[in-house]
Amino acid sequence: MSNAVDGLLTDAERLELERLLDADPEALEKWRQLIRIEAGLRSARVRFPFAVTVPQAIRAEHERRVAQGVLQQIRSLPDTSVSRSSSWLALCEHWFRPIRRRTVWATGFVAIAILSTLIWLGSDNHPRDLAVEQARNLEVRRGWWWRSVKAGEQLSSRWSLRTGPLGSARLQILSDSTTVVLEEQTKADFIENSLAKQWSIKQGRIQVHAAHQVPGHPIVVRTPHGHAEVVGTTFSLSARPTTSWLRVDDGAVQWSSLGDNRSLLVPAGQFVAAGHGPIGLLMAADPEMLRIPFTLDLQRSFQDGDGAWNTDGSALVQTKVSHVPMTNAIWGTPASPGSAYVIEARTPESIEIRCDVEVQRTIHDEVARWIWPQNFGLRFYLGRYDFQLNAEGGGVAATALLKFGGGSPKASDSPVVIHGQTHSSLPAAGVGLHHFRLQLWRQPDGHCRALGKVWTGSGEPNEWQINAEFNRSESLTQVGMQTVSCAARFSQFQTFLIESLQ
Amino acid sequence: MALDLEQVRQILQRIRQGDIDAYAELVVAYQSDVWKVAAAIPGGMREIEELVQQTFVQAYQQLETFDSRRDFGPWIKEIARNQTRMELRRAMRESSRLNRYYEEWMRDLNAEESGNTEALEEALRTCRQELSEHLDQIVAQRYEQALSFEDIARQIGRSVAATRQLISRARVALRDCVARKGGFA
Numbered sequence: 224m225s226n227a228v229d230g231l232l233t234d235a236e237r238l239e240l241e242r243l244l245d246a247d248p249e250a251l252e253k254w255r256q257l258i259r260i261e262a263g264l265r266s267a268r269v270r271f272p273f274a275v276t277v278p279q280a281i282r283a284e285h286e287r288r289v290a291q292g293v294l295q296q297i298r299s300l301p302d303t304s305v306s307r308s309s310s311w312l313a314l315c316e317h318w319f320r321p322i323r324r325r326t327v328w329a330t331g332f333v334a335i336a337i338l339s340t341l342i343w344l345g346s347d348n349h350p351r352d353l354a355v356e357q358a359r360n361l362e363v364r365r366g367w368w369w370r371s372v373k374a375g376e377q378l379s380s381r382w383s384l385r386t387g388p389l390g391s392a393r394l395q396i397l398s399d400s401t402t403v404v405l406e407e408q409t410k411a412d413f414i415e416n417s418l419a420k421q422w423s424i425k426q427g428r429i430q431v432h433a434a435h436q437v438p439g440h441p442i443v444v445r446t447p448h449g450h451a452e453v454v455g456t457t458f459s460l461s462a463r464p465t466t467s468w469l470r471v472d473d474g475a476v477q478w479s480s481l482g483d484n485r486s487l488l489v490p491a492g493q494f495v496a497a498g499h500g501p502i503g504l505l506m507a508a509d510p511e512m513l514r515i516p517f518t519l520d521l522q523r524s525f526q527d528g529d530g531a532w533n534t535d536g537s538a539l540v541q542t543k544v545s546h547v548p549m550t551n552a553i554w555g556t557p558a559s560p561g562s563a564y565v566i567e568a569r570t571p572e573s574i575e576i577r578c579d580v581e582v583q584r585t586i587h588d589e590v591a592r593w594i595w596p597q598n599f600g601l602r603f604y605l606g607r608y609d610f611q612l613n614a615e616g617g618g619v620a621a622t623a624l625l626k627f628g629g630g631s632p633k634a635s636d637s638p639v640v641i642h643g644q645t646h647s648s649l650p651a652a653g654v655g656l657h658h659f660r661l662q663l664w665r666q667p668d669g670h671c672r673a674l675g676k677v678w679t680g681s682g683e684p685n686e687w688q689i690n691a692e693f694n695r696s697e698s699l700t701q702v703g704m705q706t707v708s709c710a711a712r713f714s715q716f717q718t719f720l721i722e723s724l725q
Numbered sequence: 726m727a728l729d730l731e732q733v734r735q736i737l738q739r740i741r742q743g744d745i746d747a748y749a750e751l752v753v754a755y756q757s758d759v760w761k762v763a764a765a766i767p768g769g770m771r772e773i774e775e776l777v778q779q780t781f782v783q784a785y786q787q788l789e790t791f792d793s794r795r796d797f798g799p800w801i802k803e804i805a806r807n808q809t810r811m812e813l814r815r816a817m818r819e820s821s822r823l824n825r826y827y828e829e830w831m832r833d834l835n836a837e838e839s840g841n842t843e844a845l846e847e848a849l850r851t852c853r854q855e856l857s858e859h860l861d862q863i864v865a866q867r868y869e870q871a872l873s874f875e876d877i878a879r880q881i882g883r884s885v886a887a888t889r890q891l892i893s894r895a896r897v898a899l900r901d902c903v904a905r906k907g908g909f910a
Contacts (some may be wrong), residue, residue, distance in 0.1 A: 225893035225896060229893075248802075253900070256895060256900045256904060256909055257900050259909065260849070260896050261836050263846060264867075265868055269734075286753045287753065289752060289756055289778060290753050290756070293748070293749070293778050293785070294752075296782045297782055416746045520772075
């Protein structure tokens, strides 16, 4: 019975329980009592979603937040006037009572759409909450349409704003002179009412230079990953697909992450990033660049063929792990387990891979090198980019090539060199431990930069041996690596999303 | 904190004059009552919070039908009960696994409507004090903090199965205790 309360029964167990309840009045009575206990416990949740020990201020903040959500929904109703909405409903009910419910709903929907349009057409007299000081490629949505906005205009808080490519806008909240800068390709909503001033950033980046706020009436800036509550400070907040970044320049900001429900007071000079799932809340050590580690579970689905695998995070989801058979590449020399795998990741746009590769055996003397002319190499698959670091054995020479292949990587692929660089500074590769670093940066406009280095021993070289720029508009959807023409074992394999505030 | 009739009347007056923000005062004052009813739905805090908001939006749309000579609390709770019933019916349609459970809960909602839950609440409060400190703490984590079995298991250093067993044991102990104290009468 207890399992049934928690919804943990199988269908067969459920049927058995139902038979018991139908046949045994005593069992039925006990069941009902158990349900009432569960209901009593759930509804006695201190009448609130917090433990009793939660300070009154946080509880009050939550009450305000719920109220604010209600107001927001009410404002989005086709007509927020109580008397008008009820009379409209009454009229509709009178007209459409004999008609089937589905028809009434459909008609009602059309009526709401028409009403919304009428309200929109006549809604130019709302109080103005924002002054546009500077605007470049700024648009505002009123009703269903976007229109461009010029400097000097004043806007109502109920409207949505967006900046296009190379766009930016500087806005002033009229009630307290706080300045907000929307950077390019930013989408944001602003709502101001008696409870709070709230910015919701759907994408892009804003900078806030907040005036001192009245206690209990703060500016709240929300992103899909958390929210920052502002007392009076200067900061910037970026909403990205996987994370949101906060940089505090002056004062302090309380930053709450939705990913792990943690809250952090971020002082001036600090950076913090928040995301869903495993990212949680990270302080960024480097103000220029944040490395967000994501772990690859190589024990799972690491079989010949494809396997499904998902991490907990919504952003860093690996959807496929494939084992690439190596027999072709190494011409009969068996590769160690783990010497090749392809992980498809959904969203990483800029990524860093660090790994050590222990070369167990090179086959320079054993095979005709018809696949790759180098006798040791490491290939990273980044979407359709085949980024290949090769180091020739025998202490003769070393090359590093950036290549672009197509389709799924297979050992028999013949990569096409689109852009390549040759370096003589790479260490010769032979049996032993080699360290690899690869970064691939991709800007929204498709501009990419690939950085790579390989070394042996303990001293990591400062310079990137590969430093190539190129343009590709396709998203990066795949991360993978495989050894070429050798038997090797990967270790210390680490993958990071990299994000920059720049 | 419930408002008196005059306060509610004044707020309604302001709303009629176009001050929609005034409605927030009603939401703040009565949301704990609504939470209590909405807690019956399946799902976690987010779902409950959505239902609470939905209830107040629904109430706003029906404000003209509210008789301001009456208490606002019972009126909003009735709307919450209707919303909760709809949500439970929807859950029953989606999965038959918990049907029996939701049916009973629906009965319980109706019982609450007729106002006979106070004895149960009182008995439950007393009986919780009779639980061991450890069990009571787990009950608090499950029901007051709404933690998942997995989270509780992590916090108390036990397996998920053992944690479920502990919660089950606590519920049965509470049921027997409440029955002894006449809380189901």
